[in-house]
Amino acid sequence: MEPFVLKKGKGTLPGASWWTVCHDTETGRYTAECYFNNGCVGSYYLYEITEDIFSQVNESADGDRSEQLIRSGRTLYEDHSDINAVNYHIIHDNNYETICRWAHIITSDIDVPTWVD
Numbered sequence: 001m002e003p004f005v006l007k008k009g010k011g012t013l014p015g016a017s018w019w020t021v022c023h024d025t026e027t028g029r030y031t032a033e034c035y036f037n038n039g040c041v042g043s044y045y046l047y048e049i050t051e052d053i054f055s056q057v058n059e060s061a062d063g064d065r066s067e068q069l070i071r072s073g074r075t076l077y078e079d080h081s082d083i084n085a086v087n088y089h090i091i092h093d094n095n096y097e098t099i100c101r102w103a104h105i106i107t108s109d110i111d112v113p114t115w116v117d
Contacts, residue, residue: 004102007057011064019070021049021057022102030054031100032070041082044106046096047073076100079108 005023010016017034024031030051036043047070057066076096079089087108097105 009066011067013064017067021054023054033103044079046077046100049073079106081108
């Protein structure tokens with residue numbers, strides 16, 4: 001059995017994200033990533049979500065509702081870049097790489113101080 005059960009989708013509203021939710025069957029964790037790209041501006045987020053959110057996220061319809069559900073989870077990490085080359089990331093949980101071991105994490109070129117909730 002694969003250790004990761006993934007669902008993927010995309011919102012339909014302008015500026016909506018591409019998202020993936022994951023159930024890590026080895027750790028029992030539920031996590032998600034959202035990526036927004038509006039031309040030259042991009043943002044990437046990692047979240048810890050609940051089993052309930054995972055079960056409600058729909059792969060084929062209402063991607064915008066799914067995005068709202070995902071974003072209600074606990075933020076672990078975020079990365080931002082824009083047209084003016086202001087690139088930075090914020091680490092909300094120092095264990096984000098371990099928690100989201102399935103994700104291909106996007107990291108900006110410039111580090112800023114770590115912020116921990």
